[in-house]
Every structure is written in C-alpha cells, then in structure tokens.
Amino acid sequence: MEKGFEDYLDELRDKIRRRGLKHSQQREEILKVLFHAKGHLTPEEIYARLRTSGIGLATIYRTLALLEEEEMVRSISFDNEGRRYELNRGGHHDHLICLGCGAIVEFYDEALEQLQEKIARQAGFTLITHQLNLYGLCATCRLKGDR
C-alpha cells in the first residue's frame, strides 16, 4: 500500500513532537506541496506554489533543511541551480539530469546498486547511503543543440 498524505503528516507531527518543536501549519503546507509534486522542486518553485498562503522563502529553506535532517525529503544538487527536493517515499532511486532543460529521470538498476556495494566493501566501507547523479543532455535538448 502506498502511503497517503495523512501518513506523512502523522510522521511529521511525531518528529516535530520528539524535537520539542511547536506545531506549525506552514510546515505541513510545505510537506503537502512535496507530496503532490510529480517531480523534484526547487525552494523557489515551492514558494511559488504557496504564494497565496504567505509563507516566506526563508521558512521554506528552514523547513526543507529540517525535513531532510529527518529523512522525510531528499535533495539533489545542481551545478548552477542549487538544490531540488522530493518527498522520500521510501525505496531508492538514482537520477539522470539534463543540463539543458533540467529534466530529471529516475532510475533503479540492481546491478549498479550491487556494484556500488562491492566497490565500498573492497575499500573497507560499510555503505550507508549513496546518491548517484548522471548529468548530460536529454533526447530533446540533444536534438535542439545538435550536439
């Protein structure tokens, strides 16, 4: 069963309580945007979607940092654009990122996952987490630029 928004909300409220923080409607609004988002959002995009609610960009940055610390969201970094955020829906995936238009494709490859485990093991590491971003040009941008 896929988790619904209520499940994420319960999880957030639980974590906020454990941190001894006060309940905040704004935090929950930001979580909701991430829940309904199809792709990976910049803080500015989240800000734009919450325009009518009067939530400031600083609050969005602060909340994203907190949510990431609590492993409820994940971020991927871009060279020029900063970071993009997505809700951590459980399960792991990596990303192909287009440097032309910013398109992001998610993928999962078991052989690649195992190879990374093996590389870490050989170096005496216990792998805890990883993030693999492959940067390039998507099919559309490649045709456009004829590169």
Ligand SMILES: [Zn+2]
């Ligand atoms: Zn592209």
Ligand SMILES: [Zn+2]
């Ligand atoms: Zn993703």
